[in-house]
Amino acid sequence: MATKPQTHRYVIMPKDGFEHPALKDALLAPIARPVTLKARAEGVSTPEMRVIDSIDDRGPKLVETTSEGELSLRLSNPELKLVPEVFYYRLWYRPVLKERQVVVRRGVKSRTKVGGRVKVAVKAAAIAAGTTITVVDAKNGKPLRGAHVVAFTDYVNRAGDQGDSGANGVVSLRSISARQRLERVYIYAPPGYWDQYKADTTATALKTVKLRAIDLEDPTLLLHQLYGGLPANAGEGVVVGVIDSGVDGHHPNLPNVAGGLNCVGDELRTDPGAATEWGPAKTEGEHGTHVAGIIGAQSGNEQGFHGVAPGVTLRSYRVFPNDGGGASNFDIARAIDAATREGCDLLNMSLGGGPADDLTKAAIDRAIAAGVVVIAAAGNDGRQPVSYPAAFAECVSVSAMGRKKSFPTDSIGTSDIAKPTGGQNGQDFIADFSNIGSQIDCTGAGVEIVSTLPDGGHGAMSGTSMATPAVTGFAAYLLGVNPAVKELAGADRSRKLKELLYASCKPEGFGRDYEGFGLPL
């Protein structure tokens, strides 16, 4: 028996202000019986909505509908927004008595009486020190330098050891014994190779890890499967700003990086000449180059790899500092303002995790008022609420999906496979790490995505950070082939492009909070 879709209550209100003529629509008059809404896509059920209450003729309406109904309303009323009905409670503090949990652990116990309570100390059994794993090329057996091995003895508590391979391919793990059980082992490959994942193993069993080289022209790579059919000039005439850790403009696949700005205030205030240092940050700087490649890498003569929209012009706005620290809201706002001023049509923000912040929101509002579309990553906290800035209604918020068989079965992507599954033959999934929620607008390819790395390399990475540029690249393609939208100005342009993007999304069957409108194709 088919289950009836769950309904939710929403407030429908204008995008700006409190009243709007569109709210006077007969469809939105409070009546007892439900009204039928348009199906938002082929093959999607026709949702119903009940208008419960109205503050004013042209003012906000309280409605009850399903998630499909919410999406249908958003698509057919771009000048309005839907906000979930929320409730506030008295701020009482009422202590809750928790039952004391008894934890049984292996080890040597000792009991001490402290102030009438019994304190149990657990002394861990001594662990033999040190083991090694050797990382080699699967084809020729040559040792590989630069692999990063993370071995967890206890994944939930993130306990274990990690290390990097030297020139001899050997990784030393000093806190783990050779036969100790390893719950999970992540082998992050050097550029050019697939990473690898092992569960429930030991260092002895692993001993030598053989990494396979990535074939950049492999048609099963997810970006190739989804967007390989787009023209080589997709996104031509469109400028995309990458607000990230910097982009390597010397990469052979990224000749379309036209410039940028180092927005890190602490670096600029020390040395104003540092403004031109928009390349990769000195610590963990590869992220921005990977993101840029997904959006718009171009096939070189020797390397067949390309991004979603190779015709775009890319600009790099570096907000992550050279020392590996976080990005301040002042620097992010500076980047958004600069990118808007310098003519970017789209902004890719594969970052998040800070608090909701008025400054970032004000900068995003200015960008949207100038006709820009801001696309942001939902976050990688494992089914947690969407992080900011993606959680701002003004951003296009992107979750991460993957496809089985688009990466090797022993790669780290295997550990990201989780329910719900969808797509053709149930091969697609929303990545285990992806945040979800009512703010998700669409999903993007974000598991084991091969793209560019600094110094001319390539590699696979996973995250909503990768899903976001896949969506940005597709939005750039849409803008490039819709000159009428490109000619619009201000917020109308931003709104129209978002509508185009949402209308292009194909529901994968994951559910509203996982995929929003679906996967842009």
Add this chain to the structure above:
Amino acid sequence: MSERIVVHRVTDDAEADGEVTRRLKNAGIDIVEQQPNMLLVEGDHQAVRRALGDIRGWVVSPVTETPPPRTREQVLKKP
């Protein structure tokens, strides 16, 4: 207590930034950096608010930080 704070524009009809600068300087607030739509200042939060008074279209926000993107698992403690 002195701290870094951002004073930023939130409306199109906001007072000109010159007026914001004048008020902050008059109150002895240290301006660390000035951008067209925002100023990074150092001073006591209440003193900054008092200096701005009822100025139109500008608000005060704390400096916040977004962590660097992490795309790799990390060991947090030894076994």
